[in-house]
Amino acid sequence: xxxxxDFECATIQDIFSxxxxxxxxxxxxxxxxxVYPWTQRYFGGFGxxxxxxxxxxxxxxxxxxxxxxxxxxxxxxxxxxxxxxYKDLSVLHSEKLQVDxxxxxxxxxxxxxxxxxxxGAAFTPEGHAAFQKFLAVVVASLRKQYN
Amino acid sequence: xxxxxxxxxxxxxxxDKVSPKTAEMGGEALGRMLTAYPQTKTYFSxxxxxxxxxxxxxxxxxxxxxxxxxxxxxxxxxTGSLSKLSELHAFKLRVDPANFRILAHNIILVLxxxxxxxxxxxVHVSVDKFLQNLALALSEKYR
Numbered sequence: 409x410x411x412x413x414d415f416e417c418a419t420i421q422d423i424f425s426x427x428x429x430x431x432x433x434x435x436x437x438x439x440x441x442x443v444y445p446w447t448q449r450y451f452g453g454f455g456x457x458x459x460x461x462x463x464x465x466x467x468x469x470x471x472x473x474x475x476x477x478x479x480x481x482x483x484x485x486x487x488x489x490x491x492x493x494y495k496d497l498s499v500l501h502s503e504k505l506q507v508d509x510x511x512x513x514x515x516x517x518x519x520x521x522x523x524x525x526x527x528g529a530a531f532t533p534e535g536h537a538a539f540q541k542f543l544a545v546v547v548a549s550l551r552k553q554y555n
Numbered sequence: 556x557x558x559x560x561x562x563x564x565x566x567x568x569x570x571d572k573v574s575p576k577t578a579e580m581g582g583e584a585l586g587r588m589l590t591a592y593p594q595t596k597t598y599f600s601x602x603x604x605x606x607x608x609x610x611x612x613x614x615x616x617x618x619x620x621x622x623x624x625x626x627x628x629x630x631x632x633x634t635g636s637l638s639k640l641s642e643l644h645a646f647k648l649r650v651d652p653a654n655f656r657i658l659a660h661n662i663i664l665v666l667x668x669x670x671x672x673x674x675x676x677x678v679h680v681s682v683d684k685f686l687q688n689l690a691l692a693l694s695e696k697y698r
Binding site: 438439442443460463464517520521522524525526527528529531533534536537539540 | 586587590591592593607660663664665667668671674675676677679680683
């Protein structure tokens with residue numbers, strides 16, 4: 409059972425209320441595909457991913473970025489039991505999409521970088537720590553159904 | 556994942572741009588690492604204050620960034636130029652090299668915070684590769 413302090417709960421809600429989902433989702437996913445190009449293996453049907461500019465302007469990447477962040481919002485709304493909330497998503501990623509779970513950390517890192525870029529100094533070290541813990545729980549929950 | 560000519564050019568140009576702020580960013584990155592990844596605090600148990608505002612943290616962060624800036628200028632021979640620092644980390648400090656990746660992430664995050672427009676995905680990948688190569692050079696003497 410993950411224990412959240414009041415500060416951590418409030419901080420996560422606050423960060424997600426401040427970021428623009430339509431910008432952050434696509435930016436995080438495209439940054440991941442550019443910085444860690446081997447992650448492109450999961451997006452064979454997305455068309456042109458050959459150059460950074462193509463990835464950033466790819467409408468399928470943008471649309472999927474929004475799907476990913478909508479999925480994260482589910483965790484934000486159910487912080488007390490992310491593990492159960494993500495059970496189906498975990499099965500999806502392990503059995504259907506067959507994503508190497510180490511990649512979840514890569515995307516999580518890119519998301520953190522994008523959020524920091526958006527929020528600037530408002531992304532305080534303490535807020536950053538809470539965000540880091542939240543993403544660690546999300547990643548662990550997504551890994552849960554792999555075997 | 557070795558550095559291409561393009562990576563080196565990108566890293567040097569970007570570091571030139573950000574050099575006025577590197578000392579401050581170094582302190583910020585180290586402070587964040589100690590806060591967001593508390594297991595890293597074990598290497599600094601001899602300091603009295605490990606908060607992001609601590610003078611010790613800020614000073615040491617600046618030292619680290621200074622060494623990184625120096626490595627940028629010697630980007631063609633990271634292993635050679637980091638040889639002494641590698642000995643220090645391997646034999647005296649004995650920092651688990653996994654932590655180099657954690658600090659690199661925090662440095663990247665702070666670069667994105669301070670320079671959101673300049674730290675594009677293209678710059679990010681070159682800087683990430685550079686820091687990874689730097690970490691490798693720093694681990695050279697471990698075993």
